Amino acid sequence: MGGNPITDGGASGATPPTPQSASSAEPVVIFEDVSIGFEQKPVLENISFQVRPGEMRILLGPAGVGKSVLLKLTNGLLRPDSGRIFVFGKEISAMREQDLFEIRGAIGTVFQEGALFDSLTVRDNVGYRLLEEHIPDDEITARATEALRFVELEGTLDKFPSELSGGMRRRVAIARAIVTNPKLILYDSPTGGLDPITSTTIIELVMKQRDVSHTSSIVVTHRLQDAFVLAMHCFDLANNQMVPLPPHQTDPNTSFLMLHQGRLVFDGTTKELVNSQDPFIHEYIS
Amino acid sequence: MALDTIDAAARRGVLAVQEYALLSGRAVSNIFRKPFYRSDVFMQADIIGVGSLPIVILTGFFLGGVLALQSAATLTQFGAAAFTGQLVSFSMIKEIGPVVTALMVSGRNASGMASELGSMIVTEQIDAMRALGTDPLKKLVMPRIVATVVMLFFLVILSDAVGILGGGFVSVSMLGQDGSQYFHTSYQSLEFPDILQGLVKPVFFGFIIATIGCFYGMRTRGGTQGVGRSTTQAVVWSSILIIITDFMISRFLIAIFGR
Numbered sequence: 001m002g003g004n005p006i007t008d009g010g011a012s013g014a015t016p017p018t019p020q021s022a023s024s025a026e027p028v029v030i031f032e033d034v035s036i037g038f039e040q041k042p043v044l045e046n047i048s049f050q051v052r053p054g055e056m057r058i059l060l061g062p063a064g065v066g067k068s069v070l071l072k073l074t075n076g077l078l079r080p081d082s083g084r085i086f087v088f089g090k091e092i093s094a095m096r097e098q099d100l101f102e103i104r105g106a107i108g109t110v111f112q113e114g115a116l117f118d119s120l121t122v123r124d125n126v127g128y129r130l131l132e133e134h135i136p137d138d139e140i141t142a143r144a145t146e147a148l149r150f151v152e153l154e155g156t157l158d159k160f161p162s163e164l165s166g167g168m169r170r171r172v173a174i175a176r177a178i179v180t181n182p183k184l185i186l187y188d189s190p191t192g193g194l195d196p197i198t199s200t201t202i203i204e205l206v207m208k209q210r211d212v213s214h215t216s217s218i219v220v221t222h223r224l225q226d227a228f229v230l231a232m233h234c235f236d237l238a239n240n241q242m243v244p245l246p247p248h249q250t251d252p253n254t255s256f257l258m259l260h261q262g263r264l265v266f267d268g269t270t271k272e273l274v275n276s277q278d279p280f281i282h283e284y285i286s
Numbered sequence: 287m288a289l290d291t292i293d294a295a296a297r298r299g300v301l302a303v304q305e306y307a308l309l310s311g312r313a314v315s316n317i318f319r320k321p322f323y324r325s326d327v328f329m330q331a332d333i334i335g336v337g338s339l340p341i342v343i344l345t346g347f348f349l350g351g352v353l354a355l356q357s358a359a360t361l362t363q364f365g366a367a368a369f370t371g372q373l374v375s376f377s378m379i380k381e382i383g384p385v386v387t388a389l390m391v392s393g394r395n396a397s398g399m400a401s402e403l404g405s406m407i408v409t410e411q412i413d414a415m416r417a418l419g420t421d422p423l424k425k426l427v428m429p430r431i432v433a434t435v436v437m438l439f440f441l442v443i444l445s446d447a448v449g450i451l452g453g454g455f456v457s458v459s460m461l462g463q464d465g466s467q468y469f470h471t472s473y474q475s476l477e478f479p480d481i482l483q484g485l486v487k488p489v490f491f492g493f494i495i496a497t498i499g500c501f502y503g504m505r506t507r508g509g510t511q512g513v514g515r516s517t518t519q520a521v522v523w524s525s526i527l528i529i530i531t532d533f534m535i536s537r538f539l540i541a542i543f544g545r
Contacts, residue, residue: 075417098421105419115414129418132321176418 025053026089028184028216029074034083034093036069043069045262047083051184054214054253058227060266060284061259067220068112070259071186074218075107076100088183105129108177108185108215112192114169116161116176122148123157126175147175151205167198174205178213185209185217191226203229204242210253211235224285230254231270258284302505309504310497313427326429334395334430335437339444341390346378346445349386350452353377358461370463371472374453375446379476379484383446385532388491391438392524396499399430400520403503404513412504427504431496438492439485446484479543487535491528498524 029051036044043066051057059067072078073085076092085093087103095103116125124131126147127140135143141157148154151171161169170190177185187206191199203226209215211234221227231254233242245251250270258266258273260280266273276282357373403426406412415422450472457463502520506512 072413077413077416101416101419101421104417107417109414109417111410111414111417113410115410117411117414118409128420132418132420 027052027086028055028088029218030084030086031073032084032086034073034080034085036066036073036078036080042262044073044259047259047264049257049264049267051216051218053183053216056210056217056219056230056251056254057257058230058254059218059220059257059259060224060227061222062284063222065259066262067222067259068188071109071188071218071220074184074186075104075109105180106183108180108182110170110173110177110185110187110190112188114161114166114173116169116172118161120160121157122153122159122161122164122172125161125172126179128176129180143179144175147179148172150178150208151175165198167194167201170194170198170202171205174202174209178209178215181213181215183216185215187217187219187221189220189222191221191223199223199226200229204235206230207233207242208235208237210251212237214253227256228270231256305505306497306501309423309427309501310493313423313431313497313500316421316424316428317432319424321424323425323429326425327432330429330433331437333398334391334433335441338391338394338437338441341394342387342441342445343448345386345390346383346448347452347455349382350374350378350449350454351456353382353449354453354456354461358457358463367461367463368467369471370457370461371450371453371468371470372475374457375450375472375476376480378446378449378453380480381532381536383449384442384484384487384491385528387442387445388438388488388495388528389525391434391441391492392495392499392528393521395434396495396502396520396524397517399496399499400503400506400516401513403500404506404516407504407506408509408513422504427496427500430500431493434496435489435492438488438495442484442488477545479539479545482543483536483539486539487532490531490535494527494531495524498527 027050031047031049034044034047035042047070049057059070061067069078073080073093074087076085076087076095076097080093083093084091088106090103092100092103116122117128120128123141123144126144127135130140130143145154145157148156151174153168153171153175156164156168156172161172164172174190190206191202194202206217206219207230210217210230219227219230229242231250233244234251235241236243255269256266256273257264258281265278266276266281268276273281274285276285353374354370357377358367358370361367361369361373403412406415406426412422412426415425450469454465454468454472457468458465499520502516502523506516508515
């Protein structure tokens with residue numbers, strides 16, 4: 001799992017970002033005592049947490065613990081067996097599937113393998129929501145190009161997903177998620193299966209979205225390295241790259257959740273995580 | 287243990303029927319709700335209808351031909367070879383045209399739908415579509431149902447016509463019958479209930495092909511192996527249901543019209 005970057009001294013160099021969310025602001029996501037199981041086996045039990053506006057929650061946990069299930073509960077792709085889920089103040093766990101489509105329009109989702117539509121070009125993939133809203137073709141092309149420029153792939157407009165590398169597909173998936181400026185983005189293992197250099201590029205984009213657009217997000221990952229890079233760096237728009245925060249400082253808008261055996265065993269800041277005395281957390285991050 | 291297995295299998299069966307009914311019901315109700323994916327309906331109509339033309343024409347023609355060959359051999363024994371045209375048109379329009387065309391389209395399109403939607407399920411494209419605010423039942427299933435029902439209706443009419451032509455070709459060129467007599471008996475013996483039976487069946491068969499193909503596609507689990515399994519099940523079950531439904535419609539319409 002690597003060393004502990006915060007207790008080891010951290011990095012140096014950038015102006016610390018300020019917290020985006022006022023503590024009084026209504027949370028974007030609220031989980032209240034949520035449980036779900038499949039084929040009579042419990043997967044998540046009594047999960048409760050919140051995501052405030054502009055906040056990034058990094059969800060850690062071993063493989064198969066239910067991280068992706070939690071994301072699918074957040075955008076209503078799965079329904080909880082018990083408990084309540086609120087997104088943008090609406091209880092999505094009590095809504096009909098037809099009514100959920102509107103709410104999902106304000107949520108961007110980056111799936112584990114990208115989940116691009118393989119029969120559509122990159123332009124149509126990125127502009128899918130806009131196509132569904134019957135926005136004029138020129139505007140779709142312009143907005144898709146703008147989103148692709150954000151992920152530095154504006155030259156791939158007419159390519160098909162099969163013509164792109166794994167990392168490029170993941171970046172197109174990010175472009176698709178941000179094209180409509182959603183208020184919440186769900187990243188499901190955005191760096192899973194990618195080489196370290198490509199992973200860094202993806203993490204930089206996730207950070208850019210956090211620090212430039214201040215979008216609330218939940219980032220699922222089992223790569224601790226990615227999680228700490230997000231917590232200890234900020235995006236410098238002037239130089240278009242991420243820079244380390246001053247020593248012992250962490251991003252105030254980034255905090256952690258950790259799942260273990262279907263339960264939420266940690267909900268707190270980066271410093272609380274690294275100083276946790278819980279044996280499982282200690283072993284996980286050491 | 288055996289009872290537990292039977293119990294579990296029965297539960298799975300009932301659950302599958304319930305899921306099938308829900309999927310079909312929601313997909314049909316989507317026809318009347320906006321947005322109506324007109325371009326998707328046309329695209330599917332092209333794939334299902336125009337794409338199936340070669341197999342439907344070929345099978346229809348040769349089925350008509352073989353019907354003429356077989357029936358003429360029997361009818362000649364009773365000195366009734368002149369009724370070959372009537373027998374071919376009856377068989378083609380009431381039974382063989384709708385059933386064989388539906389089975390051919392099922393083999394080609396129910397499998398295609400199951401594998402296409404199944405692949406989308408295992409690569410999370412369906413989840414992505416839902417996450418992007420689009421109802422896959424409206425965008426993917428509804429156009430396939432509408433296109434299959436409409437196109438199968440016309441494909442069956444075409445198959446009937448080509449089958450009668452095939453029978454005529456064989457009767458005239460190989461059996462030495464009079465062409466005028468063949469087509470005259472083919473046409474004159476037909477009555478409204480015969481035509482109705484031939485036109486009602488493809489509507490039901492088209493619905494079965496599309497809903498079963500989409501149902502198995504949408505419930506695919508287990509990667510590429512699961513896609514293969516869904517494809518096979520879609521063809522098997524749509525074929526079985528087509529033949530059972532054919533019997534039920536025939537029985538029902540014969541009871542009403544007496545023929």
